[in-house]
Amino acid sequence: xxxxxxxxxxxxxxxxxxxxxxxxxxxxxxxxxxxxxxxxxxxxxxxxxxxxxxxxxxxxxxxxxxxxxxxxxxxxxxxxxxxxxxxxxxxxxxxxxxxxxxxxxxxxxxxxxxxxxxxxxxxxxxxxxxxxxxxxxxxxxxxxxxxxxxxxxxxxxxxxxxxxxxxxxxxxxxxxxxxxxxxxxxxxxxxxxxxxxxxxxxxxxxxxxxxxxxxxxxxxxxxxxxxxxxxxxxxxxxxxxxxxxxxxxxxxxxxxxxxxxxxxxxxxxxxxxxxxxxxxxxxxxxxxxxxxxxxxxxxxxxxxxxxxxxxxxxxxxxxxxxxxxxxxxxxxxxxxxxxxxxxxxxxxxxxxxxxxxxxxxxxxxxxxxxxxxxxxxxxxxxxxxxxx
Numbered sequence: 528x529x530x531x532x533x534x535x536x537x538x539x540x541x542x543x544x545x546x547x548x549x550x551x552x553x554x555x556x557x558x559x560x561x562x563x564x565x566x567x568x569x570x571x572x573x574x575x576x577x578x579x580x581x582x583x584x585x586x587x588x589x590x591x592x593x594x595x596x597x598x599x600x601x602x603x604x605x606x607x608x609x610x611x612x613x614x615x616x617x618x619x620x621x622x623x624x625x626x627x628x629x630x631x632x633x634x635x636x637x638x639x640x641x642x643x644x645x646x647x648x649x650x651x652x653x654x655x656x657x658x659x660x661x662x663x664x665x666x667x668x669x670x671x672x673x674x675x676x677x678x679x680x681x682x683x684x685x686x687x688x689x690x691x692x693x694x695x696x697x698x699x700x701x702x703x704x705x706x707x708x709x710x711x712x713x714x715x716x717x718x719x720x721x722x723x724x725x726x727x728x729x730x731x732x733x734x735x736x737x738x739x740x741x742x743x744x745x746x747x748x749x750x751x752x753x754x755x756x757x758x759x760x761x762x763x764x765x766x767x768x769x770x771x772x773x774x775x776x777x778x779x780x781x782x783x784x785x786x787x788x789x790x791x792x793x794x795x796x797x798x799x800x801x802x803x804x805x806x807x808x809x810x811x812x813x814x815x816x817x818x819x820x821x822x823x824x825x826x827x828x829x830x831x832x833x834x835x836x837x838x839x840x841x842x843x844x845x846x847x848x849x850x851x852x853x854x855x856x857x858x859x860x861x862x863x864x865x866x867x868x869x870x871x872x873x874x875x876x877x878x879x880x881x882x883x884x885x886x887x888x889x890x891x892x893x894x895x896x897x898x899x900x901x902x903x904x905x906x907x908x909x910x911x912x913x914x915x
Contacts (some may be wrong), residue, residue, distance in 0.1 A: 529826075533816075538813070540814075548805050551802040551803075554785075555795065556785035576598075578639075584635070587634045604629050605626055639787060640781045644685075644768065645684060657749070661744070686779065689750065690782055696806040699750065701720065704745055717730050717731035728740045743756060754780060759778055764776055782800060784798070816911075819907045822877060824899060825875065838851065856873065876899065879893075879895070
């Protein structure tokens, strides 16, 4: 077997950017992700054991019956290593568990869109935690400022939509966000970031109240949408806020009402919403070029490489180990005649390319779809690509 070293120009490091599309439909306090409904399994319903509109983070316990087999769960035993779980505080770990106790968690883990609505002057620790982040992006738009002439995000009514990072990857693609508000199937409002500066501007329907106005901002890297637009989108009324008496007129403050915010099903039956975006997922890739030059890679240790019937038994003794140096190589050169073969030529078939580390440990194997015929006059370059 021949070892060849990759030259500097044979190894390329790149980053591949993908933009997976994500679509959410919200109606009657239910979320539908990428138009997918509940999928029933052979033993459980739904098959992933997570509600509609949720993404199973690890896809563990798929179609697994809890009653018969029990669910897989994470656990750790308290010992001298003092290793615990992230959900257990250091104080709890030290006081509530003895050495030898098992600390367990639960699967499946899931994630989906979540909405939080804050009334006037209502405490909002989640928004306050974003204060420095919002002020950091003021250079892109004044609407990011936590307390500005456009209003104080710490006191005014505010609609916060949280997007888990598993849904978009490294960040949300700028300009890809589109928010639509429907009443009885009719579009009454649409938001998008046409300038790609984080401002969510009402772009439709044509001639509607608030067209061209900024209804909120989006934090693309952090995965949050903050809506402050309070103008009426239509004359329709509905119980968007069950905590107060009387129905409300639809506005961007009530966008996505019923999205994992505690509003029960059957409360909002005329309004529906769509939430569309694209993610940015950067995948580091390694590309390697393995060369099989002329007059190279034309010898094989495969037993079929030599003529059948020859003795390959080595000569051994107390002070001797010698292999047969006169083994004849099988000639497989084709000929125009049925009996004689063509002139002898060393031919091999390359079916795999092995990748070794600096200590010659095999760390990877690339297999070609069909073995490649390698003669002494032929040269090949195999392109190997790996996501890292």
